[in-house]
Amino acid sequence: DAGVIQSPRHEVTEMGQEVTLRCKPISGHNSLFWYRQTMMRGLELLIYFNNNVPIDDSGMPEDRFSAKMPNASFSTLKIQPSEPRDSAVYFCASSSHQPQHFGDGTRLSIL
Amino acid sequence: GENVEQHPSTLSVQEGDSAVIKCTYSDSASNYFPWYKQELGKRPQLIIDIRSNVGEKKDQRIAVTLNKTAKHFSLHITETQPEDSAVYFCAASIGGSTLGRLYFGRGTQLTVWP
Numbered sequence: 001d002a003g004v005i006q007s008p009r010h011e012v013t014e015m016g017q018e019v020t021l022r023c024k025p026i027s028g029h030n031s032l033f034w035y036r037q038t039m040m041r042g043l044e045l046l047i048y049f050n051n052n053v054p055i056d057d058s059g060m061p062e063d064r065f066s067a068k069m070p071n072a073s074f075s076t077l078k079i080q081p082s083e084p085r086d087s088a089v090y091f092c093a094s095s096s097h098q099p100q101h102f103g104d105g106t107r108l109s110i111l
Numbered sequence: 112g113e114n115v116e117q118h119p120s121t122l123s124v125q126e127g128d129s130a131v132i133k134c135t136y137s138d139s140a141s142n143y144f145p146w147y148k149q150e151l152g153k154r155p156q157l158i159i160d161i162r163s164n165v166g167e168k169k170d171q172r173i174a175v176t177l178n179k180t181a182k183h184f185s186l187h188i189t190e191t192q193p194e195d196s197a198v199y200f201c202a203a204s205i206g207g208s209t210l211g212r213l214y215f216g217r218g219t220q221l222t223v224w225p
Contacts, residue, residue, distance in 0.1 A: 031211045042217045043155070043200065050210045091154060095211045097147050098204060102154040 001011060002026075004103035006092050012109045018080040021106045024073055025094030034067055034077050043091075049075065059071040082110045113138040115203050118215025125224050130188045132219045134201035137182065143204040144184050145213070146175060148195045158199075159186070191223045 005024040005058050013019060033048040047057040049069045057067070064083070069075040079086055087110050093100040114137040124130050136144075144158035146200040159182065161168045161175045168175050172191075177184040188195055198220050 033212070043215045045212065045215075048210070048212060055210060056212070098143050098159055098211055099157045100211065100213055102147075102156070104154050 002012070004055060004101055005095050006090075006103035008106060009104060010107045010109075012111065014080045014111050015083055017110075018078065019082045019086075019108060019110075021077040021090050021092075021108070023075045023092030023094075024074070025092070025104060026101055027073070029094035029096045029101075030072070031095045031100075032063055032069060032075050033093040033095075034075070035093065035102075037089045037091060037105075046049050046077070067098075084110045086110050113203055113205055113214040114215045115201060117201050117219060118142060119219060121197065121220045121222075122147055123222045124191050124212075124225065126191060128191055130191050130195070130221055131145045132199055132201070132221070133183060134185070134203075134216050135181075135183045136148065136203040136214070138203070138205055139179075139182065140205050141182075141203040141214075142206050144175070144177060145202050145204075146173075146186050147200045148197045149200065150220075155200060159193045189219075190219075193223050193225050196221060196223045 007022045026045050029062045034046040036044045046059045047067045052069045062099050067077045089105045089107050091105045117134045142163040147155035148158045149155040161177050172189050174187045174211050187218050198218045200218045201216045
């Protein structure tokens with residue numbers, strides 16, 4: 001099994017630009033989670049889906065953040081426009097009940 | 112919702128000593144408690160988990176204990192080695208309608224000195 005696949009692994013862009021992070025969950029997993037990790041705030045849950053339907057997006061910090069899951073094998077997290085305070089590592093995780101399996105993350109730097 | 116607190120935030124031990132990390136949770140409906148290890152620059156990886164119908168679980172040098180009455184659970188690492196150095200996260204899941212959502216503690220930075 002290839003595990004949860006995230007792309008890109010690193011992204012550096014200027015503030016104001018649109019950023020799109022991608023995630024492919026483990027085949028057969030029906031829940032997908034997006035997390036943000038920073039030193040100050042730790043590991044924060046942004047949004048999660050079950051059977052491609054968003055269940056709880058209360059962790060999404062602002063309207064600049066949006067997430068979609070058009071099918072069972074793909075999800076995106078988009079930031080538009082990006083700001084320097086969005087710099088963090090973004091993890092995607094998937095599960096079928098428990099446990100959750102994490103991808104390698106996207107290290108995002110907004111200049 | 113659930114609130115998970117984790118202590119200590121940092122822990123330094125000598126190689127060969129034991130390390131204990133403790134977590135408390137607030138929702139008595141929580142029934143699944145995983146522990147993740149995150150090495151520097153890597154993803155969190157599950158190292159051990161326990162369900163509420165079990166009081167203790169062991170896997171070689173690591174063990175987890177659960178006290179449902181007190182609503183706390185602990186990770187025990189024996190005979191620590193330098194490669195155990197990492198950030199450890201505890202988590203709790205209510206299950207049911209939350210569909211596997213995990214509530215994480217803030218993490219413990221464990222350093223094992225050779």
